[in-house]
Amino acid sequence: MARENKRRSNGRRSPWAAAALIGIGLLLTGGAYAGASAAMASTTDTQVKSALTAEDGKKLFQANCATCHGLDLQGTESGPSLYGVGELAVEFQVSTGRMPLQAQAPQAPQKPVQFTEDQVRAIASFVQETSPGPTYPEDKIIDGQGDVARGAELFRINCAMCHNVAGAGGALTEGKYAPALTTTSALHMYAAMVTGPQNMPVFSDMNLSTEDKRDIISSLLFQQQEVSVGGFTLGSLGPVSEGLFIWIFGIGTLIAITVWITAKSN
Numbered sequence: 001m002a003r004e005n006k007r008r009s010n011g012r013r014s015p016w017a018a019a020a021l022i023g024i025g026l027l028l029t030g031g032a033y034a035g036a037s038a039a040m041a042s043t044t045d046t047q048v049k050s051a052l053t054a055e056d057g058k059k060l061f062q063a064n065c066a067t068c069h070g071l072d073l074q075g076t077e078s079g080p081s082l083y084g085v086g087e088l089a090v091e092f093q094v095s096t097g098r099m100p101l102q103a104q105a106p107q108a109p110q111k112p113v114q115f116t117e118d119q120v121r122a123i124a125s126f127v128q129e130t131s132p133g134p135t136y137p138e139d140k141i142i143d144g145q146g147d148v149a150r151g152a153e154l155f156r157i158n159c160a161m162c163h164n165v166a167g168a169g170g171a172l173t174e175g176k177y178a179p180a181l182t183t184t185s186a187l188h189m190y191a192a193m194v195t196g197p198q199n200m201p202v203f204s205d206m207n208l209s210t211e212d213k214r215d216i217i218s219s220l221l222f223q224q225q226e227v228s229v230g231g232f233t234l235g236s237l238g239p240v241s242e243g244l245f246i247w248i249f250g251i252g253t254l255i256a257i258t259v260w261i262t263a264k265s266n
Helices: 002-011 014-049 054-064 085-095 117-130 148-157 188-193 210-225 241-265
Strands: none
Touching: 054 117, 054 148, 085 148, 085 188, 188 210
């Protein structure tokens, strides 16, 4: 009997064991619930953000754009009409931060973007439904696989007088300017050619065909990725920056050498 009682006492569990098991179970259950809740929340947020409609875009437009462009896109004294501009123009202006405009100026500058990508698309969809215009291009047009050499030639003929032959941008009249294209996306290159923002003319298919536009975009994308084999580009401003460099450093070095030789001889 004594041996049997000893075996029972040795096999008896500690009173803390049950509490420990319950605690571990609660921790595992709580962790699993928290993880599942976070996953559900992120999925819900993604669905909400990606489910914005033209009706949502209308509300965003009325809250942020209607003051200048009118509730019905008819325009006001502070902003032009948006009839016929289409979703492509809206996407370009809003996703580059040019709109909403903070203050009247010769040209709308690029600023930090105020809306998310989905919100921009929703506003653009509302404008497109209300007053259709230029829309997004086919993927092929902006894939960068066009004829680079031909595109560079077309760019020099049609665009270089404002944007510089290297796409570095340049000054225009009355405080206006052609922006640099060194970081511009393919979509925005196409949008600029089709919608003619700021001081840029509209290049219809009569001026530049779809294939022409594709080649120009391909040449600019190639130029963005190309490593300058000539060393420092000096802003790619041609003889302006090169001449300034020669005057400051070249002639300055010659003057310094002349002064040193004169002082040495004396």
